[in-house]
Each structure stands twice: as structure tokens, then as C-alpha cells.
Amino acid sequence: GIQVEQSPPDLILQEGANSTLRCNFSDSVNNLQWFHQNPWGQLINLFYIPSGTKQNGRLSATTVATERYSLLYISSSQTTDSGVYFCAVRDLNYGQNFVFGPGTRLSVLP
């Protein structure tokens, strides 16, 4: 099956700093999403981005499908950005479900 890696595993930032989270995947995919898991466990959709670039406020994401990676940018981080960020991919050759990366645990300090 598809393998998904994320880096860094842990990240500590001061409020206001910028950061880049990376997701590498082992095979071509037709679906990629970024999620934020809040402290209560809820997974929040951030981006549906199988290719290209999207922006939503302080967050933006870029997926280069031909090189099998995706980046999530967080600018001017806030304490509410803390939590775990997951990249999840899907390829119908492997099934309908999403395969999750191990996540990046982000802590933003005041």
C-alpha cells in the first residue's frame, strides 16, 4: 500500500512565527487532504489538494503530485493553531479509504 511520511514529527513555535510542514507519499495519488486534529480529537478539514496550490487565510498548501509531496504553510502562528496536523492520501488502485501519515504535533507558545 501507499506509505505516507510527515516531517517534522514535533514542532514548537513562538506565537507569530511561520512554519512549513511536509508530507511525502510513496506512490501517485488522486486525493490528498490536510487535517488539523484539535485537543478534543476532532479532525478539521484544512485543504483538499491533490495538486496545485490553495490558500485559506493564514494557511496555504502546495502539492507537487509528480514529485509526491505536499507542503502546508502556517503563517503568523497563533496558540489556537496547536494540535496535530495530518496529511492523508488516497489512490483508488489501493482502495477507497484514506491513508494517514504519522502527523506533525505543533505547539505554539504565547
Add this chain to the structure above:
Amino acid sequence: GAVVSQHPSRVICKSGTSVKIECRSLDFQATTMFWYRQFPKQSLMLMATSNEGSKATYEQGVEKDKFLINHASLTLSTLTVTSAHPEDSSFYICSAQMGGRKAFFGQGTRLTVV
């Protein structure tokens, strides 16, 4: 946006009893739903794929007789943990995909077996 509702959000049960978790797609029909399990500080691992009107497909290593899945309608899938033991304590999350594209997740259920 699409909403997936999961209930209960938290449950504590005695060892040996069974617990049922419901997952509903509130504003769209989902022919397929997915059940994931998440241990503390780990990622989500797929347990099974729930198909409306047919048997669920379980991932390797997941006991189908312990984790019973029923997908009786296009908006409801249930996961029943039978004869629960402390090692079944975990965070269970359901998911449904709208239009085969975006995945939406329930709030999760934190199960504690004592």
C-alpha cells in the same frame, strides 16, 4: 459543509460488556463509511470499510467478531465493540466521503474499558 455526527463522544464500560457507536452523515448520503482507531499520540489506522447493504470489509488483524459493523442505511453506520476488554480502550473515529472526494470525520468516541 458536510457534517458527520458520531455518538457517544465518550463512554466508560465494564470489561465484558458491549458498546455501540453510531456514525451518521447528516446532510448527504454515504454508501461507504470508514472506521478508524487511534491510540494516544499515534495516527489513525483503518479498521474497516462499511458498505451500505452489504458486509463490512475488515483490515488485516482486526477481529470481525469483536468489532461488529452494520451499515443499514445510507446515513447510518454502527460499530459495536463486543465483550470489551481494557486493551480495546482507544479513540474510535468514523468517516464518510461526499462525492468520492473530500472525507469528513465524526467527532470521535473515546472508549474506556474498566
